[in-house]
Amino acid sequence: MTLTAESVWDNCLLFIQDNIAPEAYKTWFQPIKPVKLTDNALHLQVPSRFFYEWLEEHYIDLLKTALTKELGSDAKLIYAIRMENPAKGMEAFTEKIPSSKRNFTESQNVDAPVKTKSPELKNPFIIPGIRNVQVESQLNPSYNFDSFLEGESNRLARNAGMAVANKPGGTSFNPLLIFGGVGLGKTHLAHAIGVGIKENYPDKTVLYISAERFIQQYTESIRKNTRNDFIHFYQLIDVLIVDDIQFFSGKAGTQDVFFHIFNHLHQNGKQVILTSDKKPVDMQDIEQRLLSRFKWGLSAELNHPDYETRVSIIQNKLYRDGVEMDDNIVHYLAENIKTNIRELEGAIISLIAHSSFNRKDITIDLARKIVENYVKNTKREVSIDQIQKVVSDYFQMDIDTLQSKTRKRHIVQARQLAMYFAKKMTKASLASIGSQIGKRDHATVLHACKTVENLASTDKQFNKYVQDLQKKLAD
Template identity: 55%
Template sequence: MNNEYRSAWEKCLNVIKDNVPSSSFKTWFEPIEPVKLENKVLTIQVPSAFFYEYLEEQFIDILRKTLRMVLGNGAKLEYNVVLSNKNSNEPYTVSYPTNNNNKIQNKPLTVPLKAEEKATIKNPFIIPGIQKLQIDPQLKPDNTFENFVEGDCNRLARSAGFAVAQNPGGTAFNPLMIYGNSGLGKTHLSQAIGIQVKENFPDKVVLYVNANKFQTQFTEATRNNNRNDFLHFYQMVDVLILDDVHEFAGKEKTQETFFHIFNHLHQMGKQLILTSDKPPIELKGMEQRLLSRFKWGLTADLQTPDFETRMEILRRKIYKDGITLSDEVLEYIASHVTNNVRELEGALVSLLAQSMLNKREITLELAAKLINKLVKNSKRELSIEYISKVVCDYFSMPVDALQTKTRKREIVQARQIAMYFSKSLTKYSLASIGAQIGSKDHATVLHACKTVNNLKDTDKNFRQFVEDIEKKLKM
């Protein structure tokens, strides 16, 4: 019996390992130690309160399902959180039960039935009651507008989404189609609309569903001869959020069914919100009549966030977690992890985890060591704005100074160095570099590069400036 809790946790780990990325498993599950098992309550020890909160936020679903699988119904989880002790060198632990966050819920939806009929419309998400459907909107509470950082890369989509949330089905943005590459916030923004609708109109039935889940439900309904129930269920939704609609490509029957759902909802003044990795015109394997309907409303894209937006995302994240990091570290992360928001937040979380587990202060050196492992070993594409900031920080001057027309020697020199590194470390054209640094032409950029090279050969102090800045940019 003494090893029962270890055996149970080992079985849990075997299941979890197959359902989460290997990097996440190593960071968040390997450090956990099982403590005890009593009355189907498994207690595990985690290194910190942040560790506990992150598990509850990101992995609670897989933990609960795995516990039920290993220990049976009624299984529960409890945490022993290790805390530092100011009065002693020995840490102490505090027990926390697993959270049961209140989910956003739709009110029960009454289904009109004749007295002699006993059949009910099947809810593909949960087993319905006799005459009422309790529909879970499937929305993650943290995916709100407040937690969505606005920037030039997403302003149109966010503004349109907020307008839809104020008047679902009553704007010209129906359907609202949001598209962009993976990790740019399509799911977050689409769910934020649903959450805002529930706040503004509690009686409206909101439902978020991924295209894969929709396809699975449709297949199951077809197998059980319940296609009509499936169709009727979705036609009763007030706001339907369909994520990753591009996954319908080549699935003719699913497209046909969604076509009828789309038509019904649109004609009844209900709101449709769709997300995709491409705009309608580039979607392949989709029926033309469906694509034409996707274009009825507004199509808005999400682009790769710029440096300022990435910085704001990181600041929001550490503020929410109650953590303090230097701007130098945040700028390093923002300048090197540029592809999407998901990778950016993942890099920050990995850095915090490494610092916590190894009990090391988060320094620029630690950040550089970790980011170098996370980012692909290809030549990194720095941004002109980041290069300009590093140069100006080195010379203790505001970045705006580079955009002025002043002929002060120190500002002209800083502008030339920024142009020099922008040409050597980025793929931007000379014209683009000049336009972004002082609104100059390509000839000015060429002259700046020539000047910097000449001064490096003749001025020892200037050469030291350039070498110091280059080290900062290539860390």
Template identity: 55%
Template structure:
């Protein structure tokens, strides 16, 4: 009895199903439809050009052996590729292709010369080009040069640079960047993408937020084009997905991303993900995805320290051609210690006020503007409280701080305490001196100047003073 195309293909699938992983079988074989069997040539219909190319690259040997087992050594395979014609015709345009060859595009009535550079629908095309390309969706200002490195982000930044040098060829795949709002996750992720484009111009890079990914998936679902959606993303060499925590409310989008993730990872392509929390703390995300997120490196971004905040402000000023007194920069960096976004926002507000009111940017204007950014102190810090902090920090007995001694560690602790008392309290120099065994105002002035001089010449001393400044400020919040 003569077999039909459906019977032959069903027998082939029974064999293939036992050989190929279940997920790969679902993705690459279930969408195939048998069309015709004639002269031992089986024609199968596939959804897209990319689908055909993937089968030819990865499963051509398996298909050939399976088909020859069913039809004999003279068996051959042809593909019918469904194409989007771009016109209003209801007739599907197809391309019949024998294994390792190409024929003419037809719409079942006439030969139709189509030039299809990218048959899969592309939601990120660059219009006006003869050859359709994928727009990477990257902000050119987000580079490694504009991303200041500090203790708060060193691991993540250096991991990103390693990935950019050799995308898909390191153990940092995927690279998961996580941290709070405004700490630079998007900047760093896109910096990797921009660096890849610079070093490897032939690599296909794409940045997309998880929300846009979900919206695209929903649109393709309505149009019964989920396969096209998945196949498009599988064309990418470096895929950057921002804010993956939002996948928690999109179960079906997670299924699509799972298929995309698996294909890219197995193909040696690079994935970069950002999140507001580490993978282990993501709720509502499938465990099979979370386990894959943990395959590579998870690197966190923390709040920048005082020195890093100064560098960020100075870099921003340099890029924008601005000039500002060092004391103002220090004041902003010292008082805005939440995130980089607020730091840059404070700088922009200060510049706006200066421009609108035609006032020079000085410390008084900075204090006025930063009232909108800095919480008002709920309590006033006292000299006694500062003395206790300094004594605890340097492990110096309180009574030693008041005594007349020339021991270097005691003298420096007392000088720093006077400096902090002058900076953070409203007390007069005379009152400050009285809290240190009745010393006069000239001693306080000398102590403050000594601290400033040492901070300019001794980095370890400066680090101690800055750390104590932060402690005092926190106590005053």
């Protein structure tokens, strides 16, 4: 029977598949295509130089064994690397023989130009010195559905997440965008979905990454001239989870590359999961074409947990940590820490630590002391951006108007109130507050704070503004 490139490569794949993990086989060998067989040399088309270098570093011995079994000891392997011709915008190919130290036989590179790229091009998730060929999911297994308790505040998001975990890419929740305030469980739920998918579909390539890390990797790919390889790597993922997508704001290059990655994954039935501290309509400096894609699936909000959910969270935390606590203390904690789940769990940890280190029982008096100190310390965690949003919403104006140079009285007062609460509720300097609220100097902020204090004591309506905003910012 006459040997063909297809038949030789099919037999090689059977051998390779038996000798590596399914996920690695799917990622690194299924995309390869046989091109031709000439003079005992098998030509294989690989998607990028990234693929070529990766195969050379990690799979050359496996490839050599497989090809030698089919073609004998003088077998040769030549890669056809798909490239993009920047001048014509058309695909081109260059061929490359494996490096001499790994050659099957002594041979020379074929006479074709090879575009110069950085020799350091690697999978961005591989730690130097660790030869792990599979894409690690970066998931935290302790963040699962069992530890993410359901309540009125998160029911839609949790149930949608479970549906995605059971059928990734096969529901109408693609993408699934989970949004909500700080400490409400967005990251936990995103991990739980990923963990659930890996349990149900072990062969799927699941990847969790923070938006900040994605931006760093993209910036590095630009510096090393490996943007196409960066895109190709992410297009291999079956389930992509990006945390805190709002950090893409104002980063046009990152948004553009993510747009192409998103389109490829979505069109190929892959699942995309995103988290954000705001809903799509409130995201600023994000391209409209990207926002429209965020809205294709489901946007599910996480709200502040209600009283019953807070009680359940405390009881679950105590059970997992093997700690007993009187019900009256549990209810006291649930009644007095209402902001978010992170603060609630932090208070529990502090309470257990004080009891353990001081060798004292957990009493209601100790709980009161912890809550008093903890709530006092966490109230100042509000950001200047949050203050500006609350104030601008209260006065029914946008943040750009609040920060503008206009001297209209109601806008000036709103701006002064934002400066006043920024000084009162954050640790930022006067200069920093002024810089963030309309690029004013520290003297303007100081004047604003004094004006607010004077008006609050003499103007009844203005004092109501102060009291209302105080309550909104304390929630």
